Amino acid sequence: MIPQETNIRKQETVGEENIDGTIISINGLFKSFGKNNDILKGVDLTVKKGENLVVLGKSGSGKSILIKCLVGLVPADEGEIKVFGTDISPLNNRQLNEIRVRIGFLFQNSALYDSMTVRQNLEFPLKRHSKKLSPSQVDEAVTNALESVGLAEAIDKMPSELSGGMRKRIGLARTLILKPEIILYDEPTTGLDTITSREISELILAIQKKDKTTSIIITHDMACAKLTGDRLVILKDGVIDAEGTYNELEKSDDEWIRSFFN
Amino acid sequence: MVIYLKNIFNDAGDITLFAARFFKEVLRPPFEIKEFIRQCYTIGYKSLPLVGITGFIMGMVLTLQSRPTLAEFGAESWLPGMVALSLIREIAPVITALICAGKISSGIGAELGSMKVTEQIDAMEVSAINPYKYLVVTRILATTLMVPLLVVFADAVGIYGGYIGINIHADVNLFRYFSQVLASLEFLDIIPATIKTFFFGFFIGMIGCYKGFTAANGTESVGKAANSAVVAASLTIFIIDMLAVQITDLFF
Numbered sequence A: 001m002i003p004q005e006t007n008i009r010k011q012e013t014v015g016e017e018n019i020d021g022t023i024i025s026i027n028g029l030f031k032s033f034g035k036n037n038d039i040l041k042g043v044d045l046t047v048k049k050g051e052n053l054v055v056l057g058k059s060g061s062g063k064s065i066l067i068k069c070l071v072g073l074v075p076a077d078e079g080e081i082k083v084f085g086t087d088i089s090p091l092n093n094r095q096l097n098e099i100r101v102r103i104g105f106l107f108q109n110s111a112l113y114d115s116m117t118v119r120q121n122l123e124f125p126l127k128r129h130s131k132k133l134s135p136s137q138v139d140e141a142v143t144n145a146l147e148s149v150g151l152a153e154a155i156d157k158m159p160s161e162l163s164g165g166m167r168k169r170i171g172l173a174r175t176l177i178l179k180p181e182i183i184l185y186d187e188p189t190t191g192l193d194t195i196t197s198r199e200i201s202e203l204i205l206a207i208q209k210k211d212k213t214t215s216i217i218i219t220h221d222m223a224c225a226k227l228t229g230d231r232l233v234i235l236k237d238g239v240i241d242a243e244g245t246y247n248e249l250e251k252s253d254d255e256w257i258r259s260f261f262n
Numbered sequence B: 001m002v003i004y005l006k007n008i009f010n011d012a013g014d015i016t017l018f019a020a021r022f023f024k025e026v027l028r029p030p031f032e033i034k035e036f037i038r039q040c041y042t043i044g045y046k047s048l049p050l051v052g053i054t055g056f057i058m059g060m061v062l063t064l065q066s067r068p069t070l071a072e073f074g075a076e077s078w079l080p081g082m083v084a085l086s087l088i089r090e091i092a093p094v095i096t097a098l099i100c101a102g103k104i105s106s107g108i109g110a111e112l113g114s115m116k117v118t119e120q121i122d123a124m125e126v127s128a129i130n131p132y133k134y135l136v137v138t139r140i141l142a143t144t145l146m147v148p149l150l151v152v153f154a155d156a157v158g159i160y161g162g163y164i165g166i167n168i169h170a171d172v173n174l175f176r177y178f179s180q181v182l183a184s185l186e187f188l189d190i191i192p193a194t195i196k197t198f199f200f201g202f203f204i205g206m207i208g209c210y211k212g213f214t215a216a217n218g219t220e221s222v223g224k225a226a227n228s229a230v231v232a233a234s235l236t237i238f239i240i241d242m243l244a245v246q247i248t249d250l251f252f
Helices: A063-070 A093-100 A118-129 A135-148 A164-176 A194-211 A222-228 A246-250 A255-259 B002-026 B033-043 B045-072 B076-117 B120-126 B131-169 B174-184 B187-213 B220-251
Strands: A022-032 A038-048 A052-057 A078-083 A103-106 A182-186 A214-218 A231-236 A239-244
Touching (some): A022 A214, A038 A063, A038 A214, A052 A222, A063 A182, A135 A164, A194 A214, B076 B131, B131 B174
Antiparallel strands (some): A022 A078, A231 A239
């Protein structure tokens, strides 16, 4: 892994989690895209350090928008988003970047840089944020990140040569290389077969256990939700409609909530 | 009609802000030198064959087309000077810039458009890397520097094409041909024509980047970004050329 002295966590100049262990807290989050297109209508949510939170909801319910608001990719219209105890809305780009390097984001389609090899994809963020690393340390960090997702042999391949499952794993390796404290997964198993989906879900769980990361997982895959989620929330009509463990929500009195589990 | 005009003004406003951001970001570290050199290679070196062939054909065809008219007046000896002046002052800069608009501006528009659609630009942003600086500033700088060099190359190859064109019907010595070319040229022919190519290069890069960077989500928008980049860049080249000629007339 990355040598300790170059670990970007040392750049911490913005807040930490609250005393009660809350690392992310969202209060009254509103987001709309034009008139009569309100997506989030007052989302309230907290995530504790080390927790795996699964967000469920119908397509278009604003799940992806919710996590994009968390890293400032989509600015919120109203509400407070606190990450590591810092409200991110008033931050300038430099301050926001200090938060961003502590958060990993796995995109739905992996978002690997097409013009770069797997090695360059992983080196790209690392070299920019850990400029004092020697070439051998960069090599070591890249190899370790790839080994942690079981794809060390793909180091010199181009993204176009990889299967969907491999792309997800490489995307995850690129996310892990900066040693994030929070990882946001946007539909990590979408478009994958059952076996590969399970492998990715197990990988998410293994990463959480090994690196003690906090995760928010957006998914439609109930097997993934069951395996990875410590707690599940369901987004409906722009607000959190239900919250609980997998078993609690599966036995809910609400037929609409139960329909997710059937 | 009102909506159409509103869209044009909105676009003009957005592209002005986009260009203003370039001047703000270009002076701020970190400087993406490696990516800038890579873009210079892609934009400049890889365009050499196309620009070279086009320049050669331009020079040769111009010579062959002009020769009969000049021969009627017994002024064939003016041919090298006329070809060189036409190429350097107008034909090579505009044609090369149009070729670059087609090849480079559309390429940048499609590349950045597809990066936008596949969330690669978002991935850079969440990794705390400034995508504008890495993708846009490097490309605009590269086109601003490479298009003038490509025009100089097209000038040289075009003038040589003129020499081949003359020798199809006559027997002119290469040294004598180039002596006549150089005798007919002044610095005032070269400098304004070269200055305008920097503007051509800047706008070719800027329009390509703007169209790609602001592409909507969906694969269809990648094609639209590439297409609209070529149209807007080509039109801008003619407008800049017209303004440059007026300004040159005014001052020189």
